[in-house]
Amino acid sequence: MPHTSSSLVPGQPLTPAVFHILLALADGDKHGYAIMKDVEHQTAGRLKLGPGTLYGTIKRLLAASLIVEVDERPDPELDDERRRYYRLTALGRRLALEENERLTQAVKAARSKRLADNPLS
Amino acid sequence: MKTNRWVASSQRLYCWLLQLYPQAYRAIYESEMLHLFSDQCQEAYKQRGRAGILSLWLRTLVDVGVTVIREHLSDPDARVGLLDAAPNKPLPWKGVLLVLIPGLIFFVSQIEQVTSNNDWFFLAFYRAGYFLILPVLLVWLVTRRFPVWGLIPLGLLYETLWNYSQRSNLGNLPFIGHWFDNDSVVLFGMRTSPYDLKNSLVVSLCAILLGILIWYSARQRQISRSAWKWLGVYGLMIALSIAGEFYRFASWWPLDETREYFLQIPVWDLYQTLPFLLLVFIGMFFARKHGGLTFLLLLGYLLPTVIFGRYGSWNEPISFYLVSLAVLMYRFVVALVAPVWLVRAASVPGRQRAAAIPVAIAIFCHVALNFIVSLAWAGEIGYPATVFELVFNSWGQLIVAAGLALAVTLYLPREKDQAVASPPALAAATE
Incomplete structure (x- = not known):
C-alpha cells in the first residue's frame, strides 16, 4: 500500500512544499536541483527547500502517484546522467489545480474583507 | 574544476550526515541528495563565500534534524532496530x-x-x-x-x-x-x-x-x-x-x-x-x-x-x-x-x-x-x-x-x- 501523507488527501489543503513542487513541475520535467531553484524563484526566496525536505516530499508524491520519475532527458548532451527527472501526473495536476482554486478563493475572500485597507494599527 | 576547501569539507560532512537516514531511504536518494547539496554549496560559495556556506549549513542542519526523524518514523523498514529486533x-x-x-x-x-x-x-x-x-x-x-x-x-x-x-x-x-x-x-x-x-x-x-x-x-x-x-x-x-x-x-x-x-x-x-x-x-x-x-x-x-x-x-x-x-x-x-x-x-x-x-x-x-x-x-x-x-x-x-x-x-x-x-x-x- 503506498504511503499517504495527511497533506496529500484530496480535498485537504496541501503543504507549501508540496504545492510549490507540483507547480515547479507544471511547465515541464525537472531534476531535484531545478525543482529547488524553481520553488525559490516562485516564492521570491521565502521558501528554500533543503535536500531532506525536497526528497522526502518527492518520495511521498511518488508514493501518492502525483508525480513519476522519467527516463527521458530534455537535452542529453548537456545533462548529468546521474540526475533523476520527475514529471507531474494527471492526478498531481488536478490536485495542484484544486489547491490553486482554494488559494484563489482565500485571496478573494481576503480582498473582499479589505484586509490591506484596514490594518489594526 | 578545482574544488574549494570549504565546499569539499561541507560535502564530506554532509555525506556523513546522510548516514543518519534509514537505509531504505538512503538506497534511493543518497546520491541525489549529495549531488543537490554539492550544487547548493558551489552556488552559496560563489555568491557569498564562507558566509554563504555557513548560512547554508544553518538551514541544512535544521533540514537534516527534522527530516531524519520524519523518515525514520514513516519508513516501515526503519522500525527494525527502533522497535523490534529481526530474528537472528x-x-x-x-x-x-x-x-x-x-x-x-x-x-x-x-x-x-x-x-x-x-x-x-x-x-x-x-x-x-x-x-x-x-x-x-x-x-x-x-x-x-x-x-x-x-x-x-x-x-x-x-x-x-x-x-x-x-x-x-x-x-x-x-x-x-x-x-x-x-x-x-x-x-x-x-x-x-x-x-x-x-x-x-x-x-x-x-x-x-x-x-x-x-x-x-x-x-x-x-x-x-x-x-x-x-x-x-x-x-x-x-x-x-x-x-x-x-x-x-x-x-x-x-x-x-x-x-x-x-x-x-x-x-x-x-x-x-x-x-x-x-x-x-x-x-x-x-x-x-x-x-x-x-x-x-x-x-x-x-x-x-x-x-x-x-x-x-x-x-x-x-x-x-x-x-x-x-x-x-x-x-x-x-x-x-x-x-x-x-x-x-x-x-x-x-x-x-x-x-x-x-x-x-x-x-x-x-x-x-x-x-x-x-x-x-x-x-x-x-x-x-x-x-x-x-x-x-x-x-x-x-x-x-x-x-x-x-x-x-x-x-x-x-x-x-x-x-x-x-x-x-x-x-x-x-x-
Missing part, C-alpha cells in the same frame, strides 16, 4: 544507541560518584527509572509494540520501585496506610511491626504471582529441563541463605526479645530474592516477541546495583584504585559491554555467550570487591573474618547469578532443550 540478526546501530542510553547514564553517574564529592549521581541511581520509562510508554502507546530498547528501562523501574518500597512512608498508602502508621500491628492474633507486615505482604504477593507464572509457563511447555534445574538451584540457594541466617544468629535464640526477629528471617530472605525471580518469569511475556534479547530486562534490574563509591557500607574510605577497578569491571561490563554484545550477536549461542560471560565477570568483580571490603573492615575492628561470613556476605550476588542462569535457559534455550520442551512461541522468537 544483529540490531542496527541506531537501535544499539537507544539500548545504551540507560547504561551510559549510570556509567557517567558512577564515575561522578568516585571522582567528586557531588551527590547528583543519587538522582540517576534512584530516579532515572521514572524518567527513562516515559518515552518507552509513549512509543508503546502510539505503536502498540513494546520497543526492544524499553526492556532495560523497564527492569530499572522494577528495581527502583521494589528498592524504594523498603524505605517509603507506607502510611500514605490508601486503604491500608493506617496499618503502617502504628508501632505495631495485630494480625490474626499475632503482634508484628508494620515493616514486617509489609514484607510479609510483598512476599505473599510475589509467591502467588510466581506460582501462577510458573504454572502457566509449564503448561505452555516453555520451561526446559535446564530451566527446571536452575529454578531448583535458585530455590536451594534461598533455603541455604535462610539456614545460614539461622546459624549465624543461633546464639541469640533463647532470648524472648529476639524471637520475633527469628520469625522474620525467612520472610526477609524471601523479600530479597523472590522479586528478582518474579521478574525473570515476567520476562517470559517479552521473550515471545524479543526472544533472547529479553535478557536486557534483567540487565536493567542490575544497573543500579550499589558496588560502593568512595565510602563503604560503614562509611569507611575505600581505595580509589579498588573502586575504579570495580567501576570499570562491573558498571562498564553490565551497563555497556553486555547490552551491545547481546544485541549485536546474531545467533542463539552468540547471545548465550553475550548474556553469560559479561555478567559472570561483573558478578565475580562484585563478589571480589565485597570480599576485600569485608576483610578490610574485619581487620579494622578486630573481628575475625571467617570463610562463612565472607561467603555469606556475597550470597545475595550468587543467588542473582543463579537467577540469571535461569533466565538464559528460559529466554535462550539450547537446541536439545528446545526439542524436549518445544516452547513454540519462544522457539519462533529466538530462531
